[in-house]
Amino acid sequence: xxxxxxxxxxxxxxxxxxxxxxxxxxxxxxxxxxxxxxxxxxxxxxxxxxxxxxxxxxxxxxxxxxxxxxxxxxxxxxxxxxxxxxxxxxxxxxxxxx
Numbered sequence: 001x002x003x004x005x006x007x008x009x010x011x012x013x014x015x016x017x018x019x020x021x022x023x024x025x026x027x028x029x030x031x032x033x034x035x036x037x038x039x040x041x042x043x044x045x046x047x048x049x050x051x052x053x054x055x056x057x058x059x060x061x062x063x064x065x066x067x068x069x070x071x072x073x074x075x076x077x078x079x080x081x082x083x084x085x086x087x088x089x090x091x092x093x094x095x096x097x098x
Contacts, residue, residue, distance in 0.1 A: 010038055014048050021062045024085040026094045028066050042066075068093035 013036040021027060027035075029042035038044065045063070053060040061081040064070060070078045070092060079089060087094055 018058045021059050026062055068096050
């Protein structure tokens with residue numbers, strides 16, 4: 001599917017990091033932002049995921065909050081996808097390594 005991102009370098013940089021997340025990995029919103037070169041822009045990462053994850057087939061389930069909590073409202077789907085990749089969850093959270 002062809003999809004054009006906004007003409008915004010931050011968005012393109014963050015999407016690049018999101019698309020490169022390897023299977024079985026988990027990272028925080030802040031970790032994605034820092035890897036893209038925009039520390040302290042974790043909310044922007046969440047916004048980009050909410051807007052583009054479906055159209056760009058981004059692995060949204062590999063991104064959690066700083067405490068390892070899953071996406072509110074999508075916990076069961078995120079749990080299923082993470083477990084399918086071999087990610088271990090304890091009490092509904094994942095261990096953060098970034």
